[in-house]
Amino acid sequence: xxxxxxxxxxxxxxxxxxxxxxxxxxxxxxxxxxxxxxxxxxxxxxxxxxxxxxxxxxxxxxxxxxxxxxxxxxxxxxxxxxxxxxxxxxxxxxxxxxxxxxxxxxxxxxxxxxxxxxxxxxxxxxxxxxxxxxxxxxxxxxxxxxxxxxxxxxxxxxxxxxxxxxxxxxxxxxxxxxxxxxxxxxxxxxxxxxxxxxxxxxxxxxxxxxxxxxxxxxxxxxxxxxxxxxxxxxxxxxxxxxxxxxxxxxxxxxxxxxxxxxxxxxxxxxxxxxxxxxxxxxxxxxxxxxxxxxxxxxxxxxxxxxxxxxxxxxxxxxxxxxxxxxxxxxxxxxxxxxxxxxxxxxxxxxxxxxxxxxxxxxxxxxxxxxxxxxxxxxxxxxxxxxxxxxxxxxxxxxxxxxxxxxxxxxxxxxxxxxxxxxxxxxxxxxxxxxxxxxxxxxxx
Amino acid sequence: xxxxxxxxxxxxxxxxxxxxxxxxxxxxxxxxxxxxxxxxxxxxxxxxxxxxxxxxxxxxxxxxxxxxxxxxxxxxxxxxxxxxxxxxxxxxxxxxxxxxxxxxxxxxxxxxxxxxxxxxxxxxxxxxxxxxxxxxxxxxxxxxxxxxxxxxxxxxxxxxxxxxxxxxxxxxxxxxxxxxxxxxxxxxxxxxxxxxxxxxxxxxxxxxxxxxxxxxxxxxxxxxxxxxxxxxxxxxxxxxxxxxxxxxxxxxxxxxxxxxxxxxxxxxxxxxxxxxxxxxxxxxxxxxxxxxxxxxxxxxxxxxxxxxxxxxxxxxxxxxxxxxxxxxxxxxxxxxxxxxxxxxxxxxxxxxxxxxxxxxxxxxxxxxxxxxxxxxxxxxxxxxxxxxxxxxxxxxxxxxxxxxxxxxxxxxxxxxxxxxxxxxxxxxxxxxxxxxxxxxxxxxxxxxxxxxxxxxxxxxxxxxxxxxxxxxxxxxxxxxxxxxxxxxxxxxxxxxxxxxxxxxxxxxxxxxxxxxxxxxxxx
Numbered sequence: 001x002x003x004x005x006x007x008x009x010x011x012x013x014x015x016x017x018x019x020x021x022x023x024x025x026x027x028x029x030x031x032x033x034x035x036x037x038x039x040x041x042x043x044x045x046x047x048x049x050x051x052x053x054x055x056x057x058x059x060x061x062x063x064x065x066x067x068x069x070x071x072x073x074x075x076x077x078x079x080x081x082x083x084x085x086x087x088x089x090x091x092x093x094x095x096x097x098x099x100x101x102x103x104x105x106x107x108x109x110x111x112x113x114x115x116x117x118x119x120x121x122x123x124x125x126x127x128x129x130x131x132x133x134x135x136x137x138x139x140x141x142x143x144x145x146x147x148x149x150x151x152x153x154x155x156x157x158x159x160x161x162x163x164x165x166x167x168x169x170x171x172x173x174x175x176x177x178x179x180x181x182x183x184x185x186x187x188x189x190x191x192x193x194x195x196x197x198x199x200x201x202x203x204x205x206x207x208x209x210x211x212x213x214x215x216x217x218x219x220x221x222x223x224x225x226x227x228x229x230x231x232x233x234x235x236x237x238x239x240x241x242x243x244x245x246x247x248x249x250x251x252x253x254x255x256x257x258x259x260x261x262x263x264x265x266x267x268x269x270x271x272x273x274x275x276x277x278x279x280x281x282x283x284x285x286x287x288x289x290x291x292x293x294x295x296x297x298x299x300x301x302x303x304x305x306x307x308x309x310x311x312x313x314x315x316x317x318x319x320x321x322x323x324x325x326x327x328x329x330x331x332x333x334x335x336x337x338x339x340x341x342x343x344x345x346x347x348x349x350x351x352x353x354x355x356x357x358x359x360x361x362x363x364x365x366x367x368x369x370x371x372x373x374x375x376x377x378x379x380x381x382x383x384x385x386x387x388x389x390x391x392x393x394x395x396x397x398x399x400x401x402x403x404x405x406x407x408x409x410x411x412x413x414x415x416x417x418x419x420x421x422x423x424x425x426x427x428x429x430x431x432x433x434x435x436x437x438x439x440x441x442x443x444x
Numbered sequence: 445x446x447x448x449x450x451x452x453x454x455x456x457x458x459x460x461x462x463x464x465x466x467x468x469x470x471x472x473x474x475x476x477x478x479x480x481x482x483x484x485x486x487x488x489x490x491x492x493x494x495x496x497x498x499x500x501x502x503x504x505x506x507x508x509x510x511x512x513x514x515x516x517x518x519x520x521x522x523x524x525x526x527x528x529x530x531x532x533x534x535x536x537x538x539x540x541x542x543x544x545x546x547x548x549x550x551x552x553x554x555x556x557x558x559x560x561x562x563x564x565x566x567x568x569x570x571x572x573x574x575x576x577x578x579x580x581x582x583x584x585x586x587x588x589x590x591x592x593x594x595x596x597x598x599x600x601x602x603x604x605x606x607x608x609x610x611x612x613x614x615x616x617x618x619x620x621x622x623x624x625x626x627x628x629x630x631x632x633x634x635x636x637x638x639x640x641x642x643x644x645x646x647x648x649x650x651x652x653x654x655x656x657x658x659x660x661x662x663x664x665x666x667x668x669x670x671x672x673x674x675x676x677x678x679x680x681x682x683x684x685x686x687x688x689x690x691x692x693x694x695x696x697x698x699x700x701x702x703x704x705x706x707x708x709x710x711x712x713x714x715x716x717x718x719x720x721x722x723x724x725x726x727x728x729x730x731x732x733x734x735x736x737x738x739x740x741x742x743x744x745x746x747x748x749x750x751x752x753x754x755x756x757x758x759x760x761x762x763x764x765x766x767x768x769x770x771x772x773x774x775x776x777x778x779x780x781x782x783x784x785x786x787x788x789x790x791x792x793x794x795x796x797x798x799x800x801x802x803x804x805x806x807x808x809x810x811x812x813x814x815x816x817x818x819x820x821x822x823x824x825x826x827x828x829x830x831x832x833x834x835x836x837x838x839x840x841x842x843x844x845x846x847x848x849x850x851x852x853x854x855x856x857x858x859x860x861x862x863x864x865x866x867x868x869x870x871x872x873x874x875x876x877x878x879x880x881x882x883x884x885x886x887x888x889x890x891x892x893x894x895x896x897x898x899x900x901x902x903x904x905x906x907x908x909x910x911x912x913x914x915x916x917x918x919x920x921x922x923x924x925x926x927x928x929x930x931x932x933x934x935x936x937x938x939x940x941x942x943x944x945x946x947x948x949x950x951x952x953x954x955x956x957x958x959x960x961x962x963x964x965x966x967x
Contacts, residue, residue: 064497379689402888444963
């Protein structure tokens with residue numbers, strides 16, 4: 001998608017950075033094309049169409065560092081902007097730890113952009129569904145009224161090129177097709193319930209629009225007539241679509257930014273068993289054809305696969321070059337790309353293959369399908385989240401719950417992991433299956 | 445402000461170009477069209493480990509073209525503002541009115557137009573009137589060919605007067621800000637914070653300043669410009685004591701120029717960063733349960749924003765999604781309570797002279813004396829409900845179409861005494877002075893807020909400090925459960941940003957209030 005002319009522009013920008021006085025520079029050219037159609041109650045509600053292009057520069061000038069970006073891409077504008085940027089960088093304090101990554105760490109395998117097969121070759125021709133298609137397969141609602149049904153389809157193509165003054169050339173190209181539906185229903189008492197569902201893929205024909213529509217409406221209806229069970233300790237099953245909320249603060253605590261600031265509840269954890277022995281988290285950035293896979297970090301360094309948490313032991317901090325130098329450690333990569341929680345089955349049982357079989361395995365507890373507010377403390381790992389979902393009994397959903405919170409500490413929580421399914425969703429950036437935790441504190 | 449020649453030249457357009465672009469956008473029909481040109485420059489300085497070792501400068505430039513056909517929206521934007529690119533964007537936005545659901549992308553020949561040019565005379569008649577003039581006296585704007593043909597024509601899109609005062613000034617030009625001086629100020633701030641508490645181990649401070657030059661034009665032939673400054677500072681400090689770690693922080697954000705940066709502000713921020721840290725080290729999770737909660741004045745206003753304000757946004761209401769839909773004119777809380785969304789507060793982060801669809805900003809009462817009196821409207825919802833827009837059509841940038849968004853949302857002071865009076869009245873419960881990460885379900889009205897700091901109330905006094913807990917409730921029920929409102933309104937000046945698919949700066953505030961019957965999560 002990035003044309004030869006635009007590629008020349010990126011090279012021109014790089015040479016201008018050096019000509020203006022930078023000793024090192026990295027230039028990223030990012031181009032995205034996106035079309036969106038939104039449908040409400042069977043009729044087209046909004047169409048939009050856009051093309052974005054921007055160049056970002058990281059400048060290393062006399063031991064100083066700055067990051068700049070512009071979408072004014074005329075050569076004259078660029079030259080003036082770069083000259084100003086170099087001058088601005090010179091006003092900062094020197095920071096000898098800022099420099100381009102060592103060449104041997106940089107990615108050399110991403111020159112075409114589509115090495116990981118993330119582009120739909122039929123992107124240009126793939127049609128945007130009609131309003132009728134985007135309203136299809138809505139089942140009749142019997143004990144409630146459908147107040148509003150909205151859906152949105154988007155297709156986009158992103159092309160990124162990263163160059164640096166040490167000869168780096170990396171390219172990443174990815175297409176994305178996304179579909180989202182949201183339903184609001186009203187029961188006989190006038191109470192409203194809202195829910196949504198979505199699907200996404202790098203390839204258009206993998207989207208199942210009808211299933212998304214049906215699921216959004218079903219999930220709205222399922223929330224009707226909620227109850228508030230007593231607070232206390234319950235087995236918590238968490239849907240795979242919601243489970244990232246519990247893993248993300250763990251990954252953030254393993255990130256260099258928090259570690260270097262001494263603001264991480266996992267400081268000093270590398271190589272130690274912190275979590276339950278059954279927890280295995282592996283980074284799998286190279287999965288072909290799956291959204292979010294990639295070969296290089298934003299600074300052009302090659303990403304790595306491998307364990308993050310192995311049998312409960314912390315195996316990796318996420319340290320980019322700069323933070324690693326500050327901490328006098330070896331650099332790894334700036335963040336997890338596609339963390340995958342591997343299956344965990346209780347002794348003598350198979351790992352559940354979906355949410356229903358996880359409920360059956362656990363028997364009794366609360367199924368969490370989403371979060372409503374809340375936070376965790378990065379320094380202590382203490383958390384409190386509002387949750388929504390269902391009480392389940394004897395392996396089956398009994399009734400929806402409302403007004404509930406879970407509280408605890410993230411280390412304790414992940415030590416109470418009871419089971420992890422096999423049912424990851426490849427279109428999500430984090431490959432997390434349905435999870436079950438024992439003895440989670442619910443407040444109501 | 446009326447555009448000057450310089451305003452047009454900034455975007456490389458002429459007034460007559462704008463008419464041609466609007467014409468192209470409405471060549472399939474449509475009831476209204478607007479153009480939103482933006483040139484934003486944004487600078488950052490970051491202090492870490494005692495030094496300002498990182499800076500940034502970012503430019504975002506382009507124009508959004510929007511066509512409204514009834515309550516449907518066609519939108520496209522271009523990062524180039526040459527005539528050909530804008531005409532191409534206009535034709536893509538136009539598809540909303542031609543019945544096709546997919547915008548057809550055109551490939552422009554180099555430097556040329558595609559052939560769908562404006563009418564021969566290059567002028568576009570604003571719907572129902574001459575170009576350059578405001579709407580007809582009756583305010584009704586007819587699409588080409590006559591009647592609107594839409595199901596909810598109660599109030600067609602209309603023109604508003606363009607005489608709004610700017611609620612912000614810029615005594616010191618942000619364009620001429622000295623990075624050296626600002627970096628030195630940040631280093632002094634770091635030292636000042638450390639001098640106030642020896643437990644400070646790390647300080648990160650981010651200073652940013654931006655200036656957005658805006659040019660808007662609509663199918664009534666109206667044009668105006670706005671120059672929107674914004675300066676923000678946020679600080680996070682890590683404190684270590686006896687092996688334990690806690691965070692403290694502070695932020696400020698105002699629509700001002702370099703006069704924002706003062707020694708007085710430095711001292712204020714340093715004090716605020718270390719304030720309450722002893723209590724945080726001592727804080728525990730309380731026993732959970734249902735209890736009365738005293739919300740402290742100021743930043744607690746985020747609860748009002750999230751739990752009630754979003755449900756008052758009229759896009760949620762017109763789609764039947766909001767729990768407050770259909771309740772205009774009804775009592776929703778005790779008499780004496782007034783809830784306001786105000787875009788005119790001088791220098792506040794949520795203020796604007798005009799919203800992003802050329803409607804002058806205003807102070808809007810959503811609740812007056814306990815009765816729901818208005819939703820927050822953009823042009824689409826105003827037309828749907830047959831009322832005037834309240835000037836709440838806002839957008840993150842030219843890349844987004846405007847939708848109803850809050851500005852500075854607050855509850856006016858009451859007459860129930862001071863915060864101390866409320867604490868004494870509650871007897872036992874919870875006092876909260878800092879929230880984060882609030883979320884609300886618009887349909888159900890259920891909300892959850894994370895309490896960063898607060899105290900238990902026992903025997904009418906503040907006792908044990910608490911942290912890392914949640915409060916949950918239901919918006920309408922919580923509003924109806926406000927028992928007392930103190931006379932100490934504070935509108936917070938922090939770096940609040942509201943996300944609703946797109947981010948916009950907002951402000952929020954509240955006087956101290958007692959809310960009965962909220963669920964507090966705890967041990």
